[in-house]
Amino acid sequence: MRLVATAIGGAICGALCFGIWPEMWKTYGILGGWITAAIVISICWYMNHWLGIVWNQPGRIWVDQGWAVSSAGIAWAMVRFNSQFRHAVPVILCCLLGGALAGIAAAQVKKRHPGFQPARPPAAQKEDARG
């Protein structure tokens, strides 16, 4: 059932993005696109990730609603503009490469940066400050 909920959350997020985003950007330009992110992505994030419609649990690999937006963009353009999937493949690969590199880099940051270590009790921090 959680998988069905995941699919429904993804469908709503994808449809919202590509129903609203192009119209807002054609009408209001850059500011329209920015506002659409604030409206659409915020409520979709609240539903999918804060309330947990997309199935994620601590200690497991995170599945983001970005996957749903991605597939929705491709399906939307293929249905609406008759574009061919094979034309999107090089850009998809570039996006996956850039995203994977950023994932590796961010994992290193989270592993090494002192700001991302689990919080220590205040007494221990005071000890550090005294030297």
Added chain:
Amino acid sequence: MVEWAVRYIDWLGMSPVSVLTTVFGAFCVTFVVIICWSRLVDDFGAIGGMMAAGIIVGTFWVMNHKLPGFGIHPEGIPHPDGGWKQFGLIYQGFRGASPWVDMGTAIGAGLWVCGLCGIPQGQKLRMAAESVPRLAAAIAGGAVGGAIMGLVGWTGANLFGYR
């Protein structure tokens, strides 16, 4: 050098410089989302997450996906060289004829890889396999939603003489 970087490669549908901008744009947005979003949620709760939607995704949408010729000129501004030029970092392949590739691809991939890196050695393969059905459900759901949204171009309603 410049001629080599900007030449259009037919089978790839983009030039080498577009490959560079696409990878860079995907890297930037994914890194910021992974680092900042969870911390904003820690600091501000649900409000922090909704704030992050605007200030991270909105800002990087401008960087990655804006197209000139829309907005205040919805009919499009022709470029002197012909066609409409794209200034977003994530290039839409085959001079814009490809299906829309969103930066969500990069964010999803980055969060997946980051999660994989955080899993202890020895459990990686099992956890990766565990995530596949959830991933497939999210992708399939998005495809259905996007395809249904695309159908509005085919409903054939001519309102107010619109063609």
